[in-house]
Amino acid sequence: MANKKRKSNSFKRGPLYTAAMTLRRASWIAFALLGTSCGGGGGTTTPSTPPTTPQNATIVNGCPSLVDPIAARGDAIGGDTYQTFARPFFSMWCVRCHSVTLTTPAARSGAPEDFNWDVEASVRANIGRIRTQVGVLNSMPLTPPLPNCDERRRLIRWIDAGAP
Numbered sequence: 759m760a761n762k763k764r765k766s767n768s769f770k771r772g773p774l775y776t777a778a779m780t781l782r783r784a785s786w787i788a789f790a791l792l793g794t795s796c797g798g799g800g801g802t803t804t805p806s807t808p809p810t811t812p813q814n815a816t817i818v819n820g821c822p823s824l825v826d827p828i829a830a831r832g833d834a835i836g837g838d839t840y841q842t843f844a845r846p847f848f849s850m851w852c853v854r855c856h857s858v859t860l861t862t863p864a865a866r867s868g869a870p871e872d873f874n875w876d877v878e879a880s881v882r883a884n885i886g887r888i889r890t891q892v893g894v895l896n897s898m899p900l901t902p903p904l905p906n907c908d909e910r911r912r913l914i915r916w917i918d919a920g921a922p
């Protein structure tokens with residue numbers, strides 16, 4: 759026992775100990791530098807960039823980024839259906855650009871021609887993209903007026919429940 763103690767004390771004063779402490783300090787400095795070089799970029803996303811970090815409470819474009827499902831298939835979700843909730847939601851927030859009745863890029867403000875949210879089949883065919891834009895990146899609608907965070911969450915809940 760006593761022998762071991764003496765050994766560890768002499769280790770503390772020896773060149774190996776000094777080297778170890780220097781290494782430890784160096785790794786902390788490297789860690790700190792890494793931290794600063796990665797810390798600046800958050801917050802801005804472009805609509806076509808898929809989310810890469812699944813972190814729940816992150817605020818993106820002013821609302822929580824709902825990466826994980828917020829409902830399970832078949833949940834009651836207050837009785838919301840395509841007819842009673844989703845259709846009016848898209849009419850209110852999306853079809854001034856994403857409508858089958860708008861046939862030129864100018865009239866659609868550049869919205870892709872196949873993405874028509876007044877056509878139920880188009881909504882269903884692109885439900886994953888819609889989820890990403892409305893509830894993860896919070897980047898659609900592209901310009902104001904914008905739905906608030908609760909309205910976004912309600913659409914995501916409808917999608918996650920299986921879009922009844």
Ligand code: HEC
Binds near residue numbers: 848851870
């Ligand atoms: C002011 C016009 C405008 C409104 C309103 C609008 N969008 Fe868009 N949307 C665009 C344009 C322009 C693009 C193509 C460029 C882009 O992706 O940023 C687009 C692209 C998209 C895409 C495809 C993005 C991708 O890369 O997968 C989806 C999905 C989408 N919009 C959903 C919606 C939904 C849902 C709403 C309503 C909540 C909405 N948009 C409202 C203009 C609009």
